[in-house]
Amino acid sequence: MSRSLKKGPFIDQRLIEKILKVRKDEKVIIKTWSRHSTISPEMLGYTLGVHNGKEFIPVFVAEDMVGHKLGEFSPSTKFVRHGGKIQRGLEQKTEGAQAVKTAAEIKKPAGK
Numbered sequence: 138m139s140r141s142l143k144k145g146p147f148i149d150q151r152l153i154e155k156i157l158k159v160r161k162d163e164k165v166i167i168k169t170w171s172r173h174s175t176i177s178p179e180m181l182g183y184t185l186g187v188h189n190g191k192e193f194i195p196v197f198v199a200e201d202m203v204g205h206k207l208g209e210f211s212p213s214t215k216f217v218r219h220g221g222k223i224q225r226g227l228e229q230k231t232e233g234a235q236a237v238k239t240a241a242e243i244k245k246p247a248g249k
Contacts, residue, residue, distance in 0.1 A: 146175035146204075156180060168193050172208030187211035 140146060149171035159165050161182050168186040176198055186193030187207045194211040202210070218224065 140175075146177065147173060148177055149174045152185075153177075153179065156183060159183070166193070166195055169207065172206065172211065172213075174207050176202050176205055176207060178203055189213040 149169070152167075152169050152171050152174055155167050155169070156179060159167060164184075166184050166186040168188070170188045172187060180198045181200060181203070182198065184195050184197050185207065187196050187210065188194075189211045190213050196207065196210045
């Protein structure tokens with residue numbers, strides 16, 4: 138759900154202070170843990186290092202990002218494939234097909 142119009146968008150006060158201290162022409166990554174902050178027009182052109190729980194992911198703020206949350210551009214989870222016998226069998230088939238394909242390319246003469 139979106140935030141109430143009466144309250145306005147949430148932007149971490151310390152993040153705004155950091156942005157106002159840095160000039161746009163400086164190539165500095167501003168680190169932040171505030172994933173729930175809304176991107177405002179004052180942030181355009183800056184590179185923010187958004188923490189994903191392990192490391193800081195650099196996010197360059199562009200015009201079409203205004204109104205979104207910082208956490209949307211720094212994924213905090215990594216997809217781990219679904220397991221099981223069926224999945225292993227499918228992966229072995231695709232690996233075998235790729236091996237045959239590369240072997241066929243190696244056997245082709247370079248001139249033809």
